[in-house]
Amino acid sequence: MNTLEASLHISQHKQQLPAFEGLFKAHYAALCTFAFDFVNRHELAEEIVQDTFLKVWERYEDLEIQVSVKAYLYRSVQNNCLNYIKQDRIRSRYGHELLQQLESRITLMNMPAAPTPAERLENAELEHMAEKAIRKLPPQCQDVFRLSRFEQLSYPEISRQLGISVNTVKTQMTRALQRLRDELLPLLK
C-alpha cells in the first residue's frame, strides 16, 4: 500500500478524518471476521481490511456509494482478498503450495450465490437465526462446532479439549453443518 500517498490525502481532506475514523471503528472487527473466512488467517484478514480502508480513504472525496456503506465495505473487502494476495510482496511471504491453497480457498468462498455473502450479512434476521440454530444443536455437537467456529481449534485440538476421538469430532462437525444448513436454508435462498 502506498502510505505516502495516503498521508498526502489525509492532509488534503483532513476535516473528513473523524467521519472516516468512525466508519473504520464501527466496521473493522466485523469486516476482519468476514475476511477471515476467505483467507483463514487472522493477520492476513486484518491486513486486507486495513488495505481496503486505505483504498476507500484514497477515494473518499469522490466516492458515491449507491448501496449502503456497510454493503459497500463488505463487497470491497471480498473483492480485495484475491487482489491483495496476488501482490508480489505478499506472494513472497508464502510458499508456492500454501499460496495455491489460499487462492483456491478464496475462489471457493467467492463462488457466487444469491444473495451474495456480503448482502446476507446485512440481514440481521439471519444472524439471529444462526445463533438460535446453533443453540438447538445437541450438546456435544454444539461444543465441537463452537470450538471449531469461534475458537478456530483444529480437529486434534478439539478432540483433546473435549476428551473425545478425532473421529467423533469429524462426525459431529459434519452433523452440525448439515443441521445448520437445514435450519437456515429458507433464509439463505
Added chain:
Amino acid sequence: MQPNYLPGQMDDLIARFLSGDITPEDQQELENWVDASPENRAYFIQLRDAWMATAATGPYNADAAWEEMRQISAPVAVKRWKQVLKMAASFTLPFVLGGGVVFSWLTLKKGEGGQGLVTVTSPKGATTKIELSDGTEVWLNAGSKLEYASSFNTSAREVKLEGEAFFKVRTDSRKPFTVKASDLKILALGTSFNVKAYPEDRGVVTTLVDGAVRIDGSSTANPFKMMLKPHQHVVYKKAASALQAGKSHIDPASAPAPVESKDVSNTDVYTAWKDGNWIVTGQTLEELAVTMERRFNVNVDFKEEELKNYRFNGTFRQETLEQVLNILKLTAPLDYRIEEGTVTISVDKVLKEKYANALRNGK
C-alpha cells in the same frame, strides 16, 4: 453426489475446508468435486453459506488497528519527526507468520552525532519482513533485531544485525550495503544472502544465494578477509578470547582458524525460514530445540540428556508447536508436555524398548 465417493466423505471434506483444517490435497479434491456438477456446486454453496452465517467477532481490535494505520500514514507537523516518519512510511507493513500481532516498531534514540536510530525487532515467535528506503528487502527471523541510522542511504548503507536475516539487496554500486554482525562486516552489492548471528551462537554464519559479498573480519581476534561465491556457506566462530570482554588477546598465530567454508548445492536449507518453512537436515534435537524456542516463543527442557543427541530430517511448513512435536514423536521414542510456555521432552521408555527390540530382532 459422485458415485466414487462414500456418503459423508465430501461432507467431511467440506467441514474441514470451512474450518480451515484441510490438507492442500484434500482441498484440491474438494475443488474438483465442486467443479464436477452444478448439483455438487449448489450443495457446497449451501453448506458454505450456512457456515458463513454463523460468523462471530474474532480477536480484532479496531482502536489498535486505527492507531497503527495512523502511525504509518499520518503526517506530523513537528519537523524533527519528519525524517522518522518518512522512514516509517518507506516500510511495508511488517507482517507476522504463524499468527500473532505486528511487533515491529521504531524508536528514536540519540545516537552518536545526534543521529536518529531505527530499530526493528522481530520477537520470538514471529517473522518480520521490511523494506528499507533504498528498496532492499529484509526478512527478519524470530528473536532478531536490525538497527540502522536514520541517515541510511544518504551517503552509505549500513545496518547492524543481531539474530538472523535474509537480505535481498537493491543494486547501488556507489553505496555498498554493509551488514555488521558480531565483530564481522559483510559487504554486498546487488545480491541475496542469509546472515545468522544470534548472540548465543557465538559466531556468524553467512550463506550467499547469488551475487557476491565480501566478509571483512579485520577487527576480529584472527583478522581475515574473504570473497564469497554463490552457494558458498561460511561459518565464523568467535575466538574464545573475544567472548570475555577486557581479557588480553590470545596469540593469533596459535589460535585455530576461525572460519570454515563449504559449497552447498541447496541454499534453501538456510533460507527456507523466510517463507515460513523450516528444513531440518540431520540436526540434533538440542539444535531443533533452539529453533523451536525462537519460532514458537517457548522454553524447551530435556528430561533426559540422551534426547539431545536424537537426530532428525524433514521439512516443517506452517505447523503449530504441537504439530511439530507430534511429528517428532512419530519418528522417535519421545513424549512431551506443554505447560505455561515450557515444553518438557522426555524419553518414551516403552516405545524405546520396542525400538531396541525391533533392532535386535532385525539383526
